[in-house]
Amino acid sequence: MSPCASPRFFTEREVARHRTEDSCWVLLGTRVYDVTAFLRMHPGGEALIRGRSGKDVSREMEGPPHRHSENARRWMEQYYIGELVRDSGAEDAQTLRARRTAGEETAAKTTEGKVEDEHGPFNRCSSVDLDKDLVDWRKPLAWQVGHLGEKYDAWVHQPVDRPIRLFGNPLLEAGTKTSWYWVPVVWLPIVFYFSWHCYTTLAKGTTKIVLSSDVSIPIHKSVFPLLFLAGWFLWSFIEYCIHRFVFHMKPPAHNYYLIMLHFLLHGQHHKSPFDGSRLVFPPGLASLVVGSFYAILHYTLPEILGISVFVGGLCGYVVYDMIHYYLHYGSPKKGSYMYGLKVYHVKHHFEHQRAGFGITTTFWDHPFKTVIPDEKF
Structure with a gap:
């Protein structure tokens, strides 16, 4: 500082x-x-x-x-x-x-001659020395971080409480920011529509899984909740994998573009973990993941069954983004499930960046041995 x-x-x-x-x-x-x-x-x-x-x-x-x-x-x-x-x-x-x-x-x-500190009347110090930090915070960061090389990993995991500007172009910059309410506004109507479509289609009693020309298994409407929950559970695994293997990849120190990509995807969130405009996925970026999820299920399962699993996974994604926002800005009651998740996630940000990849649940951290260890004194 x-x-x-x-x-x-x-x-x-x-x-x-x-x-x-x-x-x-x-x-x-x-x-x-x-x-x-x-x-x-x-x-x-x-x-x-x-x-x-x-x-x-x-x-x-x-x-x-x-x-x-x-x-x-x-x-x-x-x-x-x-x-x-x-x-x-x-x-x-x-x-x-x-x-x-x-x-x-x-x-x-x-x-004298400088703009008053934006943070308040006491001109509180910042942990970022604007003249000596590895990047120039007065300029867009997206094009700078790739030059950090081997210093990038340590730099990006030293969090600060200040806004980040990724791009100089105002439209491009605006596209990287999203208010939390856009996630349910965009995706929940799709969840409700597909849930209604799947349930009413199964309720007709005409859906069957054909095993052979003579053998088929009818699918009752009561199966929909099970398929929905299966999709939600599948999403929790995808959530873990994306967070661990994509967002927390360690880009090669010599690769400018992979470092920049990592920073755009997740590094900026670890550098400024309380930037409220970047705590949820922009719908445009999320649609790439959602579309891929739909395509895979559509081609691997019978149509209505695949959509039923998909809608459960999509609902899981919406809950994931809302919980992630709440873990950063909410104040859950001590002893509650959300309180435990908040403590766990903040430890991931401040102390255990190579562990604790579960957001909505710590379930997958156990089989993959990435559970944040308990503190011992």
């Missing part, structure tokens, strides 16, 4: 006043952090941080029950806003005023 040009100074009373969801500060020793923007993102839940607001969280950072990773510590530095001055009388108050005056003068000189 680049050091702040001039730290601000706060008294214990000032820090203690920031204990709400609209303004939440914590301490790490004498360092003050404004973690308001991180409340919804915290894997342990919003209440866990708010319960420690205005206090020193050094012990919680070290654990038990959880020792925070280096990436988590680096991430926290993005919310640094200044230093604590202990409340101990008029002398310290005078010292505080002198420090603030000197700090404001230094900050004014440093920021």
Whole structure:
């Protein structure tokens, strides 16, 4: 992290006043952090941080029950806003005023002619040094990352809390962003239509699997839910495989284009995991996977059976994208299934990038031996 040009100074009373969801500060020793923007993102839940607001969280950072990773510590530095001055009388108050005056003068000189920090009134530091980072964040990143070579893998797995611009062309850039609600808007009508089509077709009682010219097996409408669930289960396997073998491929250090492709597909998500406009698949890109899934099932299973499995898989995909968004921005109740998934997924981002590939379920991590290990102290 680049050091702040001039730290601000706060008294214990000032820090203690920031204990709400609209303004939440914590301490790490004498360092003050404004973690308001991180409340919804915290894997342990919003209440866990708010319960420690205005206090020193050094012990919680070290654990038990959880020792925070280096990436988590680096991430926290993005919310640094200044230093604590202990409340101990008029002398310290005078010292505080002198420090603030000197700090404001230094900050004014440093920021002269520059645009004010977009993150808030305290010009909090960022973990990205715009002048020394391996890429120039003031320019589109898509064409730069391929030049990182062997440094790319380490760089892309050091997450930051700042927006990413992939392309300079505004239309091309807009095509890489998607609001979460477009996923159900585009795909759920298709799920409902095909579900109705498959069920009503099977309800006619004319669907049969022909084994020979004399032998056929009639397919009852009650089979549809089983086919639907089979498709959903099949999608969970595809989800795991895509995440592990495609999104987490390690591109050769000498291959500019594979590095760029990896960054466009998934690397940008690991670099900026809370960029809300890139947490779900754009429908155009998703249609390639959905179309391939449909074609394979259409040509390997009898038509109505293949569509029944397909619609279950498509529904599984919609749920996957919605859960993935929720794991980044939701605040599930502690002890719930979604809470466990959120903790698991955040560990994947910050500490175990080569494990924990399940999103909607950890089921497939077990047979493939990619389960994130339990912490031991």
